[in-house]
Amino acid sequence: MSDIIIKVSRRNSETSFIQEYRLTYQPAKTVFWWLTKIKEEIDSSLAFECSCRSGLCGACGIKLNGHSVLACTTTLKLPQSSPNRTCTIEPLNGFPILRDLIIDWRSITDSLKIKSPWLSQQPNMLNTSIQSKEESAHIHSLAACMMCGICVSECPIISQGHFIEPFIFVKAYRLISDSRINNQQRQQILQNVQPYLAYCIQCGRCGNACPKGISPAAAITCLQQAVNSFQQS
Numbered sequence: 001m002s003d004i005i006i007k008v009s010r011r012n013s014e015t016s017f018i019q020e021y022r023l024t025y026q027p028a029k030t031v032f033w034w035l036t037k038i039k040e041e042i043d044s045s046l047a048f049e050c051s052c053r054s055g056l057c058g059a060c061g062i063k064l065n066g067h068s069v070l071a072c073t074t075t076l077k078l079p080q081s082s083p084n085r086t087c088t089i090e091p092l093n094g095f096p097i098l099r100d101l102i103i104d105w106r107s108i109t110d111s112l113k114i115k116s117p118w119l120s121q122q123p124n125m126l127n128t129s130i131q132s133k134e135e136s137a138h139i140h141s142l143a144a145c146m147m148c149g150i151c152v153s154e155c156p157i158i159s160q161g162h163f164i165e166p167f168i169f170v171k172a173y174r175l176i177s178d179s180r181i182n183n184q185q186r187q188q189i190l191q192n193v194q195p196y197l198a199y200c201i202q203c204g205r206c207g208n209a210c211p212k213g214i215s216p217a218a219a220i221t222c223l224q225q226a227v228n229s230f231q232q233s
């Protein structure tokens with residue numbers, strides 16, 4: 001087996017740098033496996049996040065060779081013929097970095113509180129009407145969003161500072177699709193997200209990278225249609 005060089009972005013409160021680790025390459029191992037191997041056998045100071053290890057919780061988002069992925073479900077593949085058997089692992093884009101590969105979600109949870117009426121509504125916001133199987137399936141497909149932050153990292157507009165995190169649109173669309181809220185509540189949700197809809201350039205990078213197959217871009221289109229129909233009614 002030949003060697004592989006894994007370049008990892010390191011950062012603490014004082015400095016940031018790229019650290020190289022040389023290991024013996026093994027096929028079919030996940031990025032999480034490699035990070036754990038580095039931490040357990042070479043450098044215990046390396047910091048990264050992981051919880052479920054099975055693509056369910058969204059804790060382990062990183063960038064592998066520039067692409068935002070889940071570390072626990074992404075296999076590190078290197079072409080046998082590659083003369084330069086290296087890869088790069090970095091933290092997700094669009095978040096403050098706490099340390100090494102660990103990002104800080106606090107600014108986004110603050111943003112969710114401001115922009116998401118479902119977090120500030122009264123507990124009796126939903127009535128108990130029964131949903132159809134089709135409606136339930138539609139809502140569940142959107143509710144699969146695990147807030148991994150990968151769509152944020154891939155979005156080219158976030159860094160401009162006037163957009164909001166793509167998954168917020170998924171959550172808003174999930175809620176307005178629910179027949180158990182009334183039109184006043186639906187309108188309030190649309191009013192909250194409407195100022196941001198036009199900034200999306202529909203590049204589709206968010207949906208292409210989403211590990212759950214959710215398309216925030218499609219949610220944005222549906223929200224815009226809902227805004228239009230409210231304005232016409």
Ligand code: SF4
Pocket residue numbers: 058144145146147148149150151152166167170206209210211212213214216
């Ligand atoms: S929409 Fe997809 S990529 Fe974005 S936070 Fe949700 S699960 Fe992650």
Ligand code: SF4
Pocket residue numbers: 154155156157166199200201202203204205206207216217
């Ligand atoms: S489609 Fe819109 S939300 Fe998705 S990555 Fe592109 S600009 Fe961002």
Ligand code: FES
Pocket residue numbers: 049050051052053054055056057058059060061070071072073
């Ligand atoms: S550790 Fe939960 S999704 Fe990777």
